[in-house]
Amino acid sequence: MLTIYVGGVGKVDVKRLLEQRRSPDLKIIASSDLEAGPAMKRNKDAYYIGTCHTGAGASLGAMLAFMGRQKCHTFGRQSKLTTKDVHSLLDSGVRAFGLSIDQINAIVPVLVDGLQSYKEKGGAS
Template sequence: MIKIAVGGLNKNEMERAIKAAGGDKVQVIVTNDMAGAKMLKSGEADYYFGACNSGGGAAISILIGMIGFSKCVTIAKNGQQPKKEEIEKHVKAGKIVFGMAIEAIDIGAPMLVDILLNNK
């Protein structure tokens, strides 16, 4: 089971999308960016998903500062759809913090969950 902390805008929508995609293979912890960063550092969470209007600003900015830029990535900016090949590349590179625009949650979160589960 993978543990995913969720923060930012539309957290409940993100939680539903993750649970629908991962079922009993995922545990979702709805939180905020500060607590999510602490959960990653302590091992209470394996990944963090955040959403905001732009996909990269408020979605993951605190985590970039607390976890480090090298562990964070925006998978879909405002007006863009996530790309499976790009997400796979970032997962294989060790990224654990994923930001996306709120309009990409329905596609991006399930795609990301699927990739994470297949790359365990």
């Protein structure tokens, strides 16, 4: 089971988008970064997707403090992403992702496809 915490100003939209996948191997939890941070420290198979208006800082907020900068990545306003890009980030230990709300439809599906395929192939969390 892949657990994804979603937070930030677009968490309702991200949760709705992920629920439309109807994937039985996907558990989506709408949360704040303050709630998700401690839970992610306990569950090494959990990931976080945070959203804000710019994708720069607030999308990750407290996740930087809980997880450390090396485990966080912001896509900002980047709209081009591949599964290979996601696998590279996961290989480097990233587990918390930030993006701007105007990039939800472009980034989230590719990000989640990358997370699921990485887990299926046995990649490290």
